[in-house]
Amino acid sequence: MSVSHMLMNDVLKCAFSNWYSIFQDVTIESDIIKLNPEVKSWLLADGIILPKACFHEMDSNFSEDDIEEDVDVPEFPELEASIRQSIRKYRFVFPKLNWSACEDAKWIQACGTKCNTLSEIFLLLKSSDKVVHDLTEAYKQCTDYSAESVPELEYSLVLRKWENINPSMEFRCFVGRNEVIGISQRDVRSYFSHLHRDKDQIISDILDFFRSRIRERFSLDCFVLDLYRPASGSVVLIDVNPFGETTDSLLFDWDELRSKVHAPLPPVFRDFRFIEEQFGVQPNRLEMNSLPLDVFNGNLDPSIFQSNFSNGNSG
Incomplete structure (x- = not known):
């Protein structure tokens, strides 16, 4: 019984894929999509370069010639196919990783965390500090934390059916x-x-x-x-x-x-x-995690983001 402190095994058991199968009958319908190491590396890389499929999605006239030679644009065909399948099933989805939702990045688009395109999902994931935390620091507040003994866990993208939540x-x-x-x-x-x-x-x-x-x-x-x-x-x-x-x-x-x-x-x-x-x-x-640093440095007016704080799924 781990009542005194948070242990790595406690955090592991609270990963979405570990509790969803137990409580599927009392929670929102969701899809769990495994992330390969290439996707994880892209999420942790500096800068925001969306996958090539997003450019095709946003501009039907987009061609390979539009990409600068020194820009490495990623492609994740299997992941993209799985995301499209979930969007067809649910129409609108709410993305998260093993533990955290992208609530801290919802300022970046007018629809907040309500998504029905690849571009919206990838932009939220790539802009979220909480996603980075899941990938790099999920266990660091545990009293038994050791980088050498972090539990094995397959990282996943979770797409939850969008529900309008009061x-x-x-x-x-x-x-x-x-x-x-x-x-x-x-x-x-x-x-x-x-x-x-x-x-x-x-x-x-x-x-x-x-x-x-x-x-x-x-x-x-x-x-x-x-x-x-x-x-x-x-x-x-x-x-x-x-x-x-x-x-x-x-x-x-x-x-x-x-x-x-x-x-x-x-x-x-x-x-x-x-x-x-x-x-x-x-x-x-x-x-403070929900707005760009420029707001707190006084370089941007926070009111321009106000309309983007729409309500929806939590997590």
């Missing part, structure tokens, strides 16, 4: 010793007046969902769930996250959460936290 009904659920020990409003940048009115039913729905559809099915006893409650009595699993600092604790604190797990008595649910008044809205601690 951010006021997204919640982060902290699980300790196989009990829900805390629930937080997911979007801590906003005040939603109905949460106070509906809090008892929200708690009841989430606890019922956890006890009937999640508990005892997962191999960890400390983890974090992102949930969506589209209507009373209905809950959908969005994501499974490690129990530790790599996951934002939102309206909680990690020391506080660990103390709940370490309590001598069995943990019980006591705490649903949400912003109760308009002035209680707080900035997202990860918000």
